[in-house]
Amino acid sequence: MELESREAEPGTVRPGGRTARVRAAVLQAAGDVLAERGFAHLDLADVARRAGVGKTTVYRRWGTVTALVADLLVDMAEQSLPRSRTGSLIGDLKANARLVQRTLTDPRQGPLFKAVIAAATCDPRTAEALRRFYDTRISEWAPCVQEAVERGELPEGTDPREVIRAVSAPLYYRLLASGDPLDEAAADRAAEAAAAAAHAGVYAR
Amino acid sequence: MELESREAEPGTVRPGGRTARVRAAVLQAAGDVLAERGFAHLDLADVARRAGVGKTTVYRRWGTVTALVADLLVDMAEQSLPRSRTGSLIGDLKANARLVQRTLTDPRQGPLFKAVIAAATCDPRTAEALRRFYDTRISEWAPCVQEAVERGELPEGTDPREVIRAVSAPLYYRLLASGDPLDEAAADRAAEAAAAAAHAGVYAR
DNA sequence: TCATTAATGGAACTGGAGTCCCGTGAAGCG
DNA sequence: CGCTTCACGGGACTCCAGTTCCATTAATGA
Numbered sequence: 001m002e003l004e005s006r007e008a009e010p011g012t013v014r015p016g017g018r019t020a021r022v023r024a025a026v027l028q029a030a031g032d033v034l035a036e037r038g039f040a041h042l043d044l045a046d047v048a049r050r051a052g053v054g055k056t057t058v059y060r061r062w063g064t065v066t067a068l069v070a071d072l073l074v075d076m077a078e079q080s081l082p083r084s085r086t087g088s089l090i091g092d093l094k095a096n097a098r099l100v101q102r103t104l105t106d107p108r109q110g111p112l113f114k115a116v117i118a119a120a121t122c123d124p125r126t127a128e129a130l131r132r133f134y135d136t137r138i139s140e141w142a143p144c145v146q147e148a149v150e151r152g153e154l155p156e157g158t159d160p161r162e163v164i165r166a167v168s169a170p171l172y173y174r175l176l177a178s179g180d181p182l183d184e185a186a187a188d189r190a191a192e193a194a195a196a197a198a199h200a201g202v203y204a205r
Numbered sequence: 206m207e208l209e210s211r212e213a214e215p216g217t218v219r220p221g222g223r224t225a226r227v228r229a230a231v232l233q234a235a236g237d238v239l240a241e242r243g244f245a246h247l248d249l250a251d252v253a254r255r256a257g258v259g260k261t262t263v264y265r266r267w268g269t270v271t272a273l274v275a276d277l278l279v280d281m282a283e284q285s286l287p288r289s290r291t292g293s294l295i296g297d298l299k300a301n302a303r304l305v306q307r308t309l310t311d312p313r314q315g316p317l318f319k320a321v322i323a324a325a326t327c328d329p330r331t332a333e334a335l336r337r338f339y340d341t342r343i344s345e346w347a348p349c350v351q352e353a354v355e356r357g358e359l360p361e362g363t364d365p366r367e368v369i370r371a372v373s374a375p376l377y378y379r380l381l382a383s384g385d386p387l388d389e390a391a392a393d394r395a396a397e398a399a400a401a402a403a404h405a406g407v408y409a410r
Numbered sequence: 411t412c413a414t415t416a417a418t419g420g421a422a423c424t425g426g427a428g429t430c431c432c433g434t435g436a437a438g439c440g
Numbered sequence: 441c442g443c444t445t446c447a448c449g450g451g452a453c454t455c456c457a458g459t460t461c462c463a464t465t466a467a468t469g470a
Contacts, residue, residue: 038326038327039326039327040271040327040328066245114326115326117322117323117326117381117382118322118323118326118327120381120382121243121244121319121320121322121323121381122243122244122245122323123245127384128384130382131382131383131384134382134383162394165375165378165383166375166398168378168382169374169375169377169378170370170371170374172374172377172378172381172382173370173373173374173377173378176322176325176326176377176381177322177325177335177336177339177373177377178336178339178370179332179333179336189367189407189408192402192405192407193371193398193399193402193407193408194398194402196401196402196404196405196407197397197398197399197401197402199401199405200397200401200404200405202394202397202398202401203394203398
């Protein structure tokens with residue numbers, strides 16, 4: 001019978017060669033526009049022009065601005081750095097905080113993250129992509145907390161992921177809401193605050 | 206000479222009567238759309254229709270979606286509640302955290318805040334309006350930290366505003382990035398974490 | 411290497427967001 | 441109360457984001 005046969009998404013049957021080049025060029029161009037002009041000025045026709053790709057192709061493959069941003073996020077998740085290991089909890093947390101701080105103040109990546117968050121608040125699928133992005137990042141760093149528990153630095157039962165989230169949260173809050181300077185001092189304070197709360201057992205049980 | 210005489214913004218010379226009614230109706234309608242359909246579906250023609258107001262008027266008075274959201278924020282800032290006083294630092298911080306948590310999970314206000322933040326990441330003037338909004342909210346609650354310092358509960362030199370921000374930050378992080386449940390337990394943990402960090406002197410100096 | 415057909419790209423088309431113009435209604439003031 | 445003119449509202453218009461159609465190109469598998 002084969003009625004209702006679902007058509008495959010374009011780009012899934014022959015993903016090599018030209019299709020891959022188009023995807024790379026479009027994501028690159030989209031990132032450029034977001035960094036230079038922000039989420040509000042991201043329009044698909046413009047991205048197509050910059051990428052040297054047919055407008056039709058961009059609309060067919062991605063369709064909406066938010067879907068394009070979601071795909072950009074998948075790309076970003078693949079190139080996340082391995083965590084550094086300093087040997088102490090506070091050292092590791094500060095390294096993490098500095099990494100986040102540097103990312104958010106980077107002239108290219110900072111605006112890009114703002115745009116990604118704006119897109120995620122507008123569209124559930126993009127929000128899901130963002131959630132997964134942070135999930136992998138947090139999984140990368142959580143072990144440093146677990147090791148601190150095993151060394152006896154932190155109370156038994158401390159939730160490692162919650163501690164890592166506590167490091168990032170104030171930095172994102174500064175980026176999005178408060179507008180206060182996002183400097184190294186802020187990063188260190190975020191790490192120290194998370195460590196202090198973890199020591200006090202706030203994230204245990 | 207009087208060349209270059211700056212024209213007054215429409216609505217500033219005769220702000221009473223009809224003009225005020227139009228503003229109220231438009232802001233109400235804009236809030237409704239944001240809560241029901243989100244920032245992505247906010248279009249000025251639709252707002253005008255819902256408000257029972259001429260499309261031309263909305264474009265003349267506000268002009269862009271982000272400007273309308275910024276004005277909505279001014280409206281929201283005016284109706285902020287007075288802080289509650291429990292007598293202890295942790296009690297006050299928990300009251301604040303619960304207030305933020307209830308606001309962000311409220312079926313009307315939650316989506317509205319998401320939209321406001323999305324708008325702020327798209328437009329500097331809206332970002333400035335958001336900054337001022339949080340500034341007033343933080344000023345309302347900061348005294349409870351100052352009082353704790355005076356009672357000797359917290360180290361001398363603790364920055365009160367930084368403590369209040371530390372309470373909100375994890376809750377906003379959950380709303381925007383992680384997507385984890387934003388319940389009362391999360392609120393209490395945010396308050397406890399901020400208190401622990403403050404006790405440890407992270408926000409002193 | 412060749413056949414198949416997925417995927418791209420150009421060009422014409424469409425719908426609706428945003429603008430402009432001008433007549434009408436009602437604030438504010440004496 | 442009436443005058444002045446600010447602000448609103450309707451409707452026509454413009455322009456471009458997003459769609460549709462089809463010819464061309466090239467990825468894949470034999």
